[in-house]
Amino acid sequence: MNFKAILAILLCKLLRAVSRLLHRGGTAMPGRFALKVCPDLLARLSKDVKTVVITGTNGKTTSARIVEQAFREQGFDYFANRSGANLLDGVTTEFVMNCTLGGKMKKSRAVIECDEAAAVKVFPQLRPQIVVVTNLFRDQLDRYGEVTHTLGNIRTALEAVPEATVCVNADCSLCSSLALSLPNRVVYFGIEQGAVPSRAKPELSDATHCIRCKTEYEYDYITYGHLGGFRCPKCGYARRGADYAVTDVIEQRANGTTAAVSIRGEKRVVEINLPALYNVYNAIGALAASMEAGVGREEAVRALASFQCGFGRMEAFRLGKADVRMMLVKNPAGCNQVIDYLENLHNRFVLAIFLNDRGADGTDISWIWDAEFERLNALAGRIEKVIVSGDRAQDMRVRLKYAGVEDKNITVERDYETLVTSLEGLETDVCLMPTYTAMLELRSVMIRHCGGAEFWE
Numbered sequence: 001m002n003f004k005a006i007l008a009i010l011l012c013k014l015l016r017a018v019s020r021l022l023h024r025g026g027t028a029m030p031g032r033f034a035l036k037v038c039p040d041l042l043a044r045l046s047k048d049v050k051t052v053v054i055t056g057t058n059g060k061t062t063s064a065r066i067v068e069q070a071f072r073e074q075g076f077d078y079f080a081n082r083s084g085a086n087l088l089d090g091v092t093t094e095f096v097m098n099c100t101l102g103g104k105m106k107k108s109r110a111v112i113e114c115d116e117a118a119a120v121k122v123f124p125q126l127r128p129q130i131v132v133v134t135n136l137f138r139d140q141l142d143r144y145g146e147v148t149h150t151l152g153n154i155r156t157a158l159e160a161v162p163e164a165t166v167c168v169n170a171d172c173s174l175c176s177s178l179a180l181s182l183p184n185r186v187v188y189f190g191i192e193q194g195a196v197p198s199r200a201k202p203e204l205s206d207a208t209h210c211i212r213c214k215t216e217y218e219y220d221y222i223t224y225g226h227l228g229g230f231r232c233p234k235c236g237y238a239r240r241g242a243d244y245a246v247t248d249v250i251e252q253r254a255n256g257t258t259a260a261v262s263i264r265g266e267k268r269v270v271e272i273n274l275p276a277l278y279n280v281y282n283a284i285g286a287l288a289a290s291m292e293a294g295v296g297r298e299e300a301v302r303a304l305a306s307f308q309c310g311f312g313r314m315e316a317f318r319l320g321k322a323d324v325r326m327m328l329v330k331n332p333a334g335c336n337q338v339i340d341y342l343e344n345l346h347n348r349f350v351l352a353i354f355l356n357d358r359g360a361d362g363t364d365i366s367w368i369w370d371a372e373f374e375r376l377n378a379l380a381g382r383i384e385k386v387i388v389s390g391d392r393a394q395d396m397r398v399r400l401k402y403a404g405v406e407d408k409n410i411t412v413e414r415d416y417e418t419l420v421t422s423l424e425g426l427e428t429d430v431c432l433m434p435t436y437t438a439m440l441e442l443r444s445v446m447i448r449h450c451g452g453a454e455f456w457e
């Protein structure tokens, strides 16, 4: 390390410590200053670190957490950018926080989530071992742009790192087109025909026409969005068979999935500790990445079942300017885990708790008295306000009052539509804690407000 690099590391660590003391998020800012001092700092630090990078529109965080779990199962020593700082500056901060003052990395591996637009800057410095491209969808940011522009960014980024193995979603005609022009080794993951009932036609398709010749795709089957068995009748560009394939989604439950998979030709039945089809994609993509990174088959499979999304599950939405996370609560242990999570947040946030007592929630709501809501008092400085909702909103309000939350800071709002609308104007983070039946209702309102796009991050 030269003098500039050492200075940049020192500065970054100092700024990070100060921003922590001031309870400011600040994972991006320290890296930004460090890069001003030493523009190639990340390249210097990551030189001997084997990195799995996950990019794509949806599922980055979930995929990264599964890869992490596989690394743990394998006993790999690694670090990850869990804070969600997924641009060049944030990733740089993460590396600095895992190196000595002399610039020596403390871990030999990393699991890094990377924003699609930032890939062009991050990849050439990071020189990843494995890159996962989860999928490409049009999201809010792309509304006036083209999803193909994002694809172009990723292609340019990958051109700079021809030695990286790329795991692409075989079912996404946009992602898998990367293989048409790149020199990289490409590994495919996906869901095979017949694994799930096919949809009649692509819904809200972001890729109706062939990326090569603009002819309309024909589909053998569709899983969701534009994902599935696409083929171009004119030029022959078509879905490739997946190396890591889901061959049958055997059972989908509220909290998990059982699926048959084919891992490089070997059949297995796996348990995935997450609901919903888009997480089946995250799981098979993460399985591919983990094994390509050197994790054993048994360890990688075990990770799908043992994986916890940090603290159970967590769904993320972008609502106006607010980052919203929805965290199902149904018992004291789970609720306390959510409070653990809240304690680790850096930003100010609005907390909304939705308490129902219908069949699927458990009709006995006395559990709220066993959950440690008293711990919210220590967070008072960061909680903007607390909203209570659901059939038993008043019970929840009483519980919070006993916990020491000031009544003037508690708002009761039973109407989900009004509640979600009121959140839209916020610039703080929002944490939603619904019980099960409340989550189902709330989720449909949220998805409507978010323009029909679903995220599981």
Ligand SMILES: [Zn+2]
Pocket: 210, 211, 212, 213, 214, 215, 232, 233, 234, 235, 236, 237
């Ligand atoms: Zn074509």
